Amino acid sequence: MMIYDTILVRLGExxxxxxxxxxxxxxxxxxxxxxxxxxxxxxxxxxxxxIYIDLNGCEIEPIIEQLKKVFGIVxxxxxxxxxxxxxxxKEAALAIINDLERPPATFKVSARRTDRTFPFSSQEIPxxxxxxxxxxxxxxxVDVHQPDIEIKIEVRxxxxxxxxxxxxxxxxxxxxxxxxxxxxxxxGIDSPVAGWFMLKKGVRIEAIHFHSYPFTSERAKQKVIDLxxxxxxxxxxxxLHVVPFTEIQTExxxxxxxxxxxxxxxxxxMRIAERVAEQIEATAIATGESLGQVASQTLDSMNxxxxxxxxxxxxxxxxxxxxxxxxxxxKIGTFETSILPYEDCCTIFxxxxxxxxxxxxxxxxxxxKSGMDMEQLIASxxxxxxxxxxxxxxxxxxxxxxxxx
Ligand code: ATP
Ligand code: MG
Numbered sequence: 018m019m020i021y022d023t024i025l026v027r028l029g030e031x032x033x034x035x036x037x038x039x040x041x042x043x044x045x046x047x048x049x050x051x052x053x054x055x056x057x058x059x060x061x062x063x064x065x066x067x068i069y070i071d072l073n074g075c076e077i078e079p080i081i082e083q084l085k086k087v088f089g090i091v092x093x094x095x096x097x098x099x100x101x102x103x104x105x106x107k108e109a110a111l112a113i114i115n116d117l118e119r120p121p122a123t124f125k126v127s128a129r130r131t132d133r134t135f136p137f138s139s140q141e142i143p144x145x146x147x148x149x150x151x152x153x154x155x156x157x158x159v160d161v162h163q164p165d166i167e168i169k170i171e172v173r174x175x176x177x178x179x180x181x182x183x184x185x186x187x188x189x190x191x192x193x194x195x196x197x198x199x200x201x202x203x204x205g206i207d208s209p210v211a212g213w214f215m216l217k218k219g220v221r222i223e224a225i226h227f228h229s230y231p232f233t234s235e236r237a238k239q240k241v242i243d244l245x246x247x248x249x250x251x252x253x254x255x256x257l258h259v260v261p262f263t264e265i266q267t268e269x270x271x272x273x274x275x276x277x278x279x280x281x282x283x284x285x286x287m288r289i290a291e292r293v294a295e296q297i298e299a300t301a302i303a304t305g306e307s308l309g310q311v312a313s314q315t316l317d318s319m320n321x322x323x324x325x326x327x328x329x330x331x332x333x334x335x336x337x338x339x340x341x342x343x344x345x346x347x348k349i350g351t352f353e354t355s356i357l358p359y360e361d362c363c364t365i366f367x368x369x370x371x372x373x374x375x376x377x378x379x380x381x382x383x384x385x386k387s388g389m390d391m392e393q394l395i396a397s398x399x400x401x402x403x404x405x406x407x408x409x410x411x412x413x414x415x416x417x418x419x420x421x422x
Contacts, residue, residue, distance in 0.1 A: 020112045021077050021095040024084070025171075025178060026068040029091050029188065042068065045089045045191040051253045052083045052409065064175060065131070081184060086251050088217050089194070090186030094169070096178040101135050106142070106177055107149040110168045113181040114150060114157070121165035123158050124150065128170040135172045142170055190219025192252045197221040198301045198331060199294040201286065202257070204240045204359055207305030207334055209248060209351040210342050214333035215303050216252040223297055224248075224255060225290050227262040237359040242405060247351050249409045258293055261401040262286075265394050272387035275368040279313045280375040281384060283322045288391075289398055291326040303331040307342065312371040324377045 028045060042063055049061050049070065058073040059080065072080065077095055084093055097113065099105035114124060128142035137145065146168065147159055171178045200212040202224040212222050226241045238259060245257045265285050273281050290302050306314045313322070323330055334342055346352035384391070 019077060020109075020116050021097055022072050023096040023098045023178065024070040024072070024077070024080065024093050025096045025180060026070065026084070026093045027091045027186070028068065028089060029190070041089065041191060041194055044193050045087070048087055048089070048191050048193070048253060049084070052087050052250075053080060054409070056080060064173070084186065085184070086187060087191075088187050088189035088219060088251070089191035091188060092183050092186050094180040094183050096180040098176045098178055101132070101172070101177060103137065103145060106170060106179060107146050109179040110146045110170070111150055111153055113168060113179060114154060114166065117166060117181065119165075121157065123160035123164045124166045124168060125159060125161050125164035126150070126168045126170065128172065130172040132172050132174045135177075139172075142172070146170065187217065187251075189217035192216050192219055193221050195219035195221075196301075197223065197297070197299045198303045199258075199290055199297065199299040200224045200303045201290055201305070202226050202241055202244065203305070204237055204244065204355065204357075205305065206339075206346050206352065206355040207307060207310075207342055209244045209305075209355060210345045210349070211303050211305040211333045212248050213251060213345065213349045213351070215331070216248065222248070222252060222255060222303070223258065223299060225258045225260060225293055227260045227286055227289075229263045229266050230261070232263065232266070234359065240354060240357055240359050242407070243354050244351055245405075246407045246409075247349070247354060249407050251349065253409065255407050256297075257405045257407060259403045259405065260289055260293075260398050262398060265389075265398060268389050268394065269387070272389060273383055276370055276372040277375055277380065277383055278368055279371050280318060280321060280380060281387075283313060284325045284380065284384070285391075285395070287322055287326045287330075289395055291328050292395070292399060293402070294328055301329045301331050302326075303333065305334055306332045307334045307337055307339070310339065312373045315373050317374040317376070321375045321377045321380050324380075 028042065046061050046063060046068060053059050056075045059075050060071040060073060062069055084090060097109040099109050110126065114121065126143035126147045128139045130139045150157065151159070166181055169180045195218055198215055198220050200208065200215065200222045202208045202212065203226070212224065215222055224245050228238050242257065245255050249255050266282060269278055269281050269285070294302055306319065308314060308316070312318065343352065346355060
């Protein structure tokens with residue numbers, strides 16, 4: 018039997034005052050509604066700086082699973098809401114204890130009263146409720162220091178909430194409260210994790226993927242779509258910009274020295290990403306680079322690649338080890354998709370001995386000598402961008418929004 022009818026949500030309170038706080042809360046409510054789209058009867062509302070979710074008869078477990086993915090929630094608790102009636106409060110508290118999967122040996126009751134008209138004080142409530150539990154459950158003891166379960170009671174004007182378990186939330190900030198970045202998304206393990214870290218900090222993301230059909234297959238592109246869709250379960254809608262990159266790559270391969278192919282290619286990617294970022298009003302680019310992981314991820318290489326653009330490039334994984342990145346990828350659900358064996362455009366053009374210390378001056382010369390018509394090539398790649406809109410768990414809505422640019 019389902020005993021709970023409400024979930025109480027606790028938000029990160031640090032450093033949030035005044036206007037920021039109310040924006041944070043409104044955005045969080047919006048994001049909770051988005052992640053609970055499959056449960057239309059659920060109602061999310063705010064009362065006196067708290068967020069409550071009225072279940073209206075919905076199963077609680079699937080909702081708990083969804084809430085664990087909403088950034089900006091520090092923790093939440095299933096709750097029973099009753100009237101201002103001590104008997105109902107006692108019964109609800111006992112029901113929560115009886116409903117626990119692991120029977121507790123010890124408990125504690127604490128109370129807060131914001132409704133001063135309630136005839137019992139916040140010291141008296143635990144006393145009455147604790148006594149009732151002791152009388153109705155054999156073998157259980159009170160432990161005020163380290164109880165197996167703490168029953169929290171909140172007496173508010175609109176009702177009394179009785180809570181048991183505290184479930185940890187995802188932390189961070191609500192997505193949409195901290196600006197927007199353009200995520201460079203490959204089909205690998207790292208960049209989806211980098212995107213997840215940005216979402217965790219409340220940053221909205223759009224993704225850009227460079228696709229080199231037919232060197233890379235339709236399925237490689239599908240993999241990136243799938244990864245984006247997994248990220249939407251953490252971040253709501255995400256727009257994926259797929260850039261046709263074949264012509265540029267072919268030209269680079271034809272005209273540039275082999276040991277610098279990757280560096281030149283990355284510089285082109287950056288240039289295109291910056292223009293797209295400007296069009297979508299993103300104020301930074303994010304990548305999945307991690308220092309020293311491969312030849313193109315040395316400081317020299319990043320410096321040389323970075324030179325061609327003005328926008329900041331954020332690299333949330335820079336100091337992480339591969340094993341740590343993999344752990345996160347598994348936790349957030351992208352790993353299984355990332356390891357599917359589809360070629361990406363970099364592996365196909367990766368030379369045997371890439372230069373690990375490419376200097377900016379050398380690259381400028383190489384690019385000038387290549388005779389490539391940079392402006393024309395970039396313009397035509399941008400012209401050919403396909404924009405795919407992805408939403409959480411809904412069927413993929415493939416739309417080519419040429420009017421977008
Ligand atoms: P990942 O696991 O994210 O693919 P990686 O370890 O394979 O990273 P690289 O291939 O050197 O590293 O790529 C470094 C970063 O450049 C990636 O994390 C990603 O942000 C970006 N990137 C690489 N290839 C592409 C691509 N085809 N489209 C968009 N971004 C890309
Ligand atoms: Mg890669």
